[in-house]
Amino acid sequence: MVSNRFCVFCGNPPEKKNREHILPQWLLELTGDPKRVVNFGTNFKDGRTIRFDWLNFCVPACESCNTEYSSLEGRAKSYVLTLLDRGALTSIEYIDFMDWMDKVRIGLWIAYHFIQGNPTNIEPSFHIKTRVSQKDRMIAIYPMAGDGVGLNALGAESLIFHSQPSCMGLRINNILIVNMSSDFLFSSRCGFPFPKSCFTMLDGESPYMMHASDFSITRKIKHPLIRKQIIKPSIHLYQPIMARSEDKRFQSGFVGDYNSFDSYLAKHTLPPYPSGKGILYFQHLDRVEPIYDIKQPIEFENCTGMHSNPMYKLARQVYEFQNLIYKQGNFVAENRELELNHAKRTKLLLKWNNNIIAHYSAMKNV
Numbered sequence: 001m002v003s004n005r006f007c008v009f010c011g012n013p014p015e016k017k018n019r020e021h022i023l024p025q026w027l028l029e030l031t032g033d034p035k036r037v038v039n040f041g042t043n044f045k046d047g048r049t050i051r052f053d054w055l056n057f058c059v060p061a062c063e064s065c066n067t068e069y070s071s072l073e074g075r076a077k078s079y080v081l082t083l084l085d086r087g088a089l090t091s092i093e094y095i096d097f098m099d100w101m102d103k104v105r106i107g108l109w110i111a112y113h114f115i116q117g118n119p120t121n122i123e124p125s126f127h128i129k130t131r132v133s134q135k136d137r138m139i140a141i142y143p144m145a146g147d148g149v150g151l152n153a154l155g156a157e158s159l160i161f162h163s164q165p166s167c168m169g170l171r172i173n174n175i176l177i178v179n180m181s182s183d184f185l186f187s188s189r190c191g192f193p194f195p196k197s198c199f200t201m202l203d204g205e206s207p208y209m210m211h212a213s214d215f216s217i218t219r220k221i222k223h224p225l226i227r228k229q230i231i232k233p234s235i236h237l238y239q240p241i242m243a244r245s246e247d248k249r250f251q252s253g254f255v256g257d258y259n260s261f262d263s264y265l266a267k268h269t270l271p272p273y274p275s276g277k278g279i280l281y282f283q284h285l286d287r288v289e290p291i292y293d294i295k296q297p298i299e300f301e302n303c304t305g306m307h308s309n310p311m312y313k314l315a316r317q318v319y320e321f322q323n324l325i326y327k328q329g330n331f332v333a334e335n336r337e338l339e340l341n342h343a344k345r346t347k348l349l350l351k352w353n354n355n356i357i358a359h360y361s362a363m364k365n366v
């Protein structure tokens with residue numbers, strides 16, 4: 001890989017240099033010839049298509065960091081095999097699987113940052129360790145007809161994903177997993193604390209820091225958990241996650257929670273209290289079901305009309321949700337020019353995605 005500057009897990013210069021396969025060997029073997037060469041989108045610096053053989057799709061990592069995550073890889077493999085068989089995972093296994101999806105999503109983000117020539121000039125401000133299991137997150141799993149073999153990462157090449165790796169799709173043979181994660185994405189609708197005011201300062205003392213204040217909590221679940229319509233998946237799970245805070249006003253130690261004990265949060269988070277990590281909520285067509293028993297097996301729901309939701313619609317959805325989440329951000333600056341430039345850039349990023357969305361929409365006529 002191009003740069004050795006930092007470890008993908010901890011962000012420090014890698015000690016005892018090691019390489020981490022962003023898409024692990026077991027996954028490559030499961031989805032075709034592990035030595036295959038694939039297109040990886042465009043290098044934005046020279047406009048050329050990036051071709052890469054997946055065995056070399058590696059980023060630098062410390063040996064110790066790599067080892068720390070290797071057991072998660074082992075478990076993820078068994079979860080994926082179960083899902084390909086349409087088998088049930090328990091609630092706590094799905095939560096573990098979401099950690100793996102976080103790891104893959106952030107790993108891809110950092111890898112694309114290297115291989116696409118950093119088109120938006122960002123410095124990764126977080127790495128796998130500081131981003132796994134830190135923000136509200138969801139997964140939706142779509143079974144696909146047939147027994148196709150293949151591996152695709154949808155949305156990981158977009159300019160929005162470069163700025164904010166909040167949503168992607170991972171197709172593994174005949175399932176598509178859509179994964180989203182962002183601050184306070186659905187905390188309020190799960191009955192968790194949420195800020196009435198939230199913005200990111202582009203300049204000042206700590207640029208790119210999010211400022212959230214004026215917290216409220218309803219302790220009520222609202223259906224649906226995300227208001228934009230989502231094509232019905234077979235597995236549709238949401239986990240609200242509270243961020244740790246040193247602020248003494250938040251007595252439980254988590255952002256937005258002014259209480260030392262909150263019986264609603266105690267009931268709707270994983271033990272031991274206070275963990276800040278929510279239980280899973282299953283989004284059904286007509287209601288939201290909180291899953292209180294972490295050992296409860298979660299079965300695939302039938303997707304009626306599955307064949308009327310071809311791949312192009314599912315793919316399009318990934319880019320639509322990237323735009324939706326990006327538009328929820330509120331960026332301000334003391335420097336007016338900086339603020340205007342950011343607004344201009346936002347327009348460009350959204351337009352880039354809108355072109356892809358239009359491209360997929362046109363496919364219904366093919």
Ligand SMILES: [Zn+2]
Nearest residue numbers: 007010062065
């Ligand atoms: Zn490290």
